[in-house]
Amino acid sequence: MSADYKPVSWTRSKAVYDSVMLVGIVLYLLAFLWIGPRLQSVTLPPDAPTMAMKAYGSCAFLMLTLVLCIGPLARLDTRFLPLLYNRRHLGVMTCAVAAGHLFAVLDWHFAYSPTPPLAALLGADTAFIPFGIFAFLVLLAMACTSHDFWLVFLGPPVWKALHMAVYAAYAAVVVHIGFGALQDARNPTLAIVVMLCTATVCALHLAAARREHRRDTSLATPAPEPPWLVAGRADDIAENRAIVVRPADGEAVAIFRHQGRLSAVSHVCAHQNGPLGEGRVVDGCITCPWHGYQYRLEDGTSPPPFTERIATYRLRLDGRLVLLDPRPNPPGTPVPPLELPA
């Protein structure tokens, strides 16, 4: 969490995560550039810079595919949440590998000419290169603004919009490959890999969206006295867990149970809109399933030295039924937890 901004607040999980990704990248490049060429059936092997272009380009494409699969995978199966935890490092690494691709291209196709490489790149009137440039600029912008500092500086809506552009970048890369390398390819392997990747990204997003749609359309029923809503039965909330209540209008609300008391807070994490209601109470604090930001049950405020705040809500009991007032209190407003009768 953010008491101040450090370049990276390292944790053991992040170190392991980054190591696994780096091992994957190194293995990929070794297999592509060192072992693969021994299996090629060619008159003479492709030259080293072309091999480097292809190795880095395809590696960046596969990494971007993985980046885009992690979100829906984690929504469909919570065991994938740890992959989401440090996804931004994966994004930065993807940008670095794509930069390797760009430099290999600049240093070969756009070198040795009286025209300077960058001028030649921007002046190229090939159909597929502008799509590659667009995708790279998006990756670069995302990598440069991936730090939480930028999230706060730009504000969540701008930051989120910028990071949604990754989908445009992915589409652009698919076009880049389709209008470029695939125009020449006689062997279908690259085409098959690109199609499988694109199909997987689409299928996972559709599956996750369908599941979310089913959940989002199950709205809370109004109680006889407006504005109160029937949130559910107190006994249905497991210890240290939450149920999520979706009012007809307004944000979803998470109602947590901890030591025989109930507290209602926003379902939306102040960090990156993570689904707080899918989190847990750990050490007496609500803990976000995405990056582990924590909030106190009684006022929706992160414990010191942290300063994040989320909206709190009022609750009351009607027999064993829990009723919720769906109007949010300003973030950080203390609300005494609701005691459940023993």
Add this chain to the structure above:
Amino acid sequence: MSDDNFFIGWARRVPSGLAGFLAGVAFGLPVMAGVLALALSASIDDPGGGAFDWDAGEQTLRGIITPLPYPLLHLAPSVRHPAGHTVLLSGIGKNGADVDAALAGRMVEATGVMLKRGSIDMMQLGDDPGLRAAPGEAALPAPVQLGRWRLVGEICDGKCWTGAMRPGSGIAHQACAELCLAGGLPPVLVTTSPVEGSTFLLLADADGGPMPAALRPLVGARLVLEGAVERRGDLLVLRLAPAGVHPL
């Protein structure tokens, strides 16, 4: 999901219920990366057998030089080339050969490194100086006219195709080829089926001058081309008819 597999990134321990799953992912992802890399790398298309002949070092050839449509060196008949041999010339990098107008049609000595692909030879001229006037008779046999042809193929830059790059043709290489052509390197047509025994023709405009610049963006694409074919030594030249180039 039981409580003992709630993952908290900053926690020191991974929950026991998740450890096995995450170990599988940590092992499986790099293995999958390796397998995909092998599949993609091993299946790369054959880029052909063109290459620089660095091993032979700089060579010196004697012949008659003609500047149009692009500088060519015509070698006298020999045992290997009974009809004489026509060598394409280039400068260093993406630059055409720089030929002093005073040398046109004269006997010269050319020094440089050879590029070879099949029976096609190109010499990348060295720069101190690559071409020198040489004594000797300068008489060239007249080009042999082979009539009008309509051909299917791809315009390439003659240097990359001959071996400066592997692959040195196609759409993926298009921007590079355009820079080469802009630098004065000779455009060539690589046909899908042979013309008089060759799939390789040097391109010229209708009057025998350099290919019109407007055709450069078509490099790398599959085209239908019409024009007059002539043989100069052992090299075919296609003199493109005006408006004689169309996408396939």
